[in-house]
Amino acid sequence: MKRVGIDIGGTFTDLVWFDDASQQVGKAKTLSTKDPLDGLAAAIAAAELDPADIGLFLHATTIVTNLVLERKGAVVGLISTRGFRDLLEIGSGLKPNPYDVQWSPVEPLVPRWLRLEVGERTLATGEILAAPDRDEIAAVLDDLVAQGCDAVAICLLNAYANPENELLVEAVARERHPRLRVSRSSEIDPRMREYARASTTVVNAYALPAFSSYAERLRDGLGLDTEVRFMQSSGGVVGVDEAAKAPVNLVYSGPAGGVLGARRLGRAAGVPHLITLDVGGTSSDVCVIRDEEAGDRDELELEFGVPIRTQTLDISAIGAGGGSIAHVDAGGALAVGPESARSTPGPASYGLGGTRPTVTDANLVLGLLREDSLLGRSGIRLDRSKAIAALEPLAAHFGLSVIETAHGVYRTVNANMAQAIREITVFQGIDPREHALVAFGGCGPQHAVEVARDVGMRDVIVPWMPSVFSALGLLGASLAKSESRTLLVPLDEDGLASAAAVLEELEARASASLQDDPVVEEIVITKVAYLRYVGQSHELPVPLTTLDAEAIRTAFEDAHEHRYSTRLGDPVELVDLRVTAIGVVAEPPPPVWTGGRADPAPVAMAETADGPTPVFDRDDLAAGVVLVGPALIEEADSTTFVPTDAEAVIDEHANIRITLP
Incomplete structure (x- = not known):
């Protein structure tokens, strides 16, 4: 069987294949295209693969991320409980900078005229106080469809405690408008906190039509007759049907493959503590790996004011890649990114029409890339004269030479990457000097040593096939399915009895789709409890390995002391439960390098x-x-x-x- 890993970025489409029988590995790298399927087809052709020979197709994508950031998703309607129409605009009431009096919040993904209400009420206990009227539901749906909605998000008050009213709205929607894409909060994120639940459901609905269409076209468009699986933000993969139902879980799909690859690299190399630096054409992604495990979290924000509650690896991204454009900012200083030249028109040195200076152009001028380098094997010929021409206006503005300006671009982007690493290490009480820096992506190895030096790290690892390392990481990805639910019970015998019943149900649901999967070797179940002291507003995740109340309390207080430097000894309550079923897949073995020469000469x-x-x-x-x-x-x-x-x-x-x- 041939496994194929595909990672579509803003600039390049990367492909890596592995043959289980021969243990051979191959790769291809092509420029990304407006229609991702064209880029996929080009990569498959460049790798000289016959689609009929592909047994497993593993796919990481930035489609969902781009739909949200570029505001190119569906026209979405939101149906809420009467009185909660403005939930998305009210939000959390926070600002990114509390002292910025000129800050304006982002426009919600759903404008106010497409946010409609129905009369209903579910209590926090799950009791139905009032059911919605079918005629009112039908009228609201007809109004939204008449205004051009492609999808609808349903988020009713306290639906996490009892989904009955949401199920009724969904049933009417499917009966009355079968082509309307429906996202229901009690299915997408069945946990308390109305704002986060509504925002997550809306993002899912916003991406649903475009992503579902892409997923449906994928197999036919490439002539695939095989299993297609998508990488989730959590680092686990799911089948097409699951991905198409909940594309919100794919927001960090692209960077996750690189973290998985780095984790395997660390195990093979005997380096348990790593920091990943994935520098592609458009962005840089960083992540901490401790004791061979990457951190995770349950909420992310693609931009401030659009929270997404989904299980994700703890990856931080900045707009700093090879295609990031150098410019003069509003204060007159040199800045790099976040705008990128992407694949079209690309860096000036690519000769594809780009004229603005990028990081790649600066690196070429500095000699870190060469015109006649081995990059020619990948079909890209660099033109130093075009890079110089692109940097000249910037140099003239600052009264510097082109070389000095290129150094400024190089140091600026390195400083941005170093700061991103500090934010996930030093700011979180983690010493980066205890870690090795794993640098990959097409640009990562050109910047890694200087970035490491900037944060006090001494060890840098550039893996095999760094430019397509994220696609390589996909090849050993396990299947994963998570189920969550709010419980909100005291941490005592009665509360844990309720938790035990819920855990059993969640485990059955999470593992159901993995039971008969032909590539799954075993199913591993992990359980997490979210706990807090009574009276607190936020909870901490604690791995759940026992249902002994005192052991759980001790684990929670240890976590609380580690995070906040205090242990209060107050009563504890269990807020949420999460169960993840992991379908373990055999990983390709680490490469054993037997090539090369012991006395190589410079080329x-x-x-x-x-x-x-x-x-x-x-x-x-x-x-x-x-x-x-x-x-x-x-x-x-x-x-x-x-x-x-x-x-x-x-x-x-x-x-x-x-x-x-």
């Missing part, structure tokens, strides 16, 4: 800020080879920079291990 010389710099072909470097900087290590779709004071070693798994003094 060229480059001029960098460190002076004359030998250039090596990565395929020429045997395991055990030591390179003392400065050096450039080139491969078909990436270049690694080793500065003067660093040393690089090739390990047995084909990783480049760089050590700083």
